[in-house]
Amino acid sequence: MKVTIKDLTKRFASRDKTGETVTAVDTLSAEFESGKLIALLGPSGCGKSTMLNMLSGILPVTSGKIYFDDKDVTELSPDKREVGLVFQNYALYPHMTVLENICFPLKIKKVRKEERIAKAVEIAKMVHIEDYLKRLPKELSGGQQQRVAIARALVKQPKLLLLDEPLSNLDAKLRIEMREEIRRIQRESGVTTVFVTHDQEEATSISDYILLMKLGVMQQFSATRDIYNNPANLFVADFIGNPTINQIHGVYVNGGIKPDGSDEIIPCSIKANENDRVVLAVRPESVLFEGGQTTGTVNDMYSSGKDWLVNFNIGDTELRGYCDADYNVQEGSVIKVGFRDKGQFLFNEETGERY
């Protein structure tokens, strides 16, 4: 099922004495293709849960429209929307077995007993929990509990699956394992899925599309493989990628950037207006330690697991780049660096807009 959002807005009355309303989601429009996994990404408080809750119908919209395929569901109650929901805290029924938990939504819908058991077992197999059907939730690990929660959301065969930070309670290793599992389950079930996370690496590894938000406003909505290489603005460039993108603040002069605290000009093929305050942003893997013309001073060279990174300064700016393990520099070494065109972006310092 395709989901279309048109100028969706949610305002809350303030929780404090200021009396100002909070615009949690601000005139957001997007279209989620059928059968895809969309990551709703952004820092805490940017409006992700609010968006998800409007899609599920739990939260009424302030203005705007939501369409499931061509049907306007903006005013439709949650139980009529055919959505499956999974939250961070698994919210399983503690006194029910795994099987009873998964069956429960079908029981509510008055599906016959044999049929609901057959369906629950089928879904339990899909999420690899079939060996634990007789256990209680407390007898399961966090990852297993989350599998049960996903099974319970899928058993009604929802047209839309909504997951709100489903992996946040799991430890790092399990989180990576479970995100691959969610990817597999989503592919197998083919259900259009919206996955909320504040973790850019999680979003990137799991999704077909990323919708990145800041303070209720959509910053970019594009295919996951494009967002890293084609950020719409400085916020996006900074939010996506680990280690984070290098940012050189300076002035655009003579077809290049004069970084703050340096007299050199870094040549740049991207055009801005003379004397604009700009930010040249460069991915760490786009820093070249051979054949460059800009002078840098090394602070440190260190390993981050399989890779080696050099931490160095150009003028006042501290930067990081990948190097070979045998690159022979130490603190204080003066080096010449350059930047690859790919992975290099120019932004207006004031607006964050990309040139």
Ligand SMILES: Nc1ncnc2c1ncn2[C@@H]1O[C@H](COP(=O)(O)OP(=O)(O)O)[C@@H](O)[C@H]1O
């Ligand atoms: N029920 C509410 N009443 C008032 N403000 C709220 C309410 N729910 C959320 N907000 C505010 O709306 C903004 C977005 O919240 P939320 O959607 O929960 O963000 P996220 O899920 O991205 O962390 C925040 O500023 C939050 O404080």
Ligand SMILES: [Mg+2]
């Ligand atoms: Mg949230």
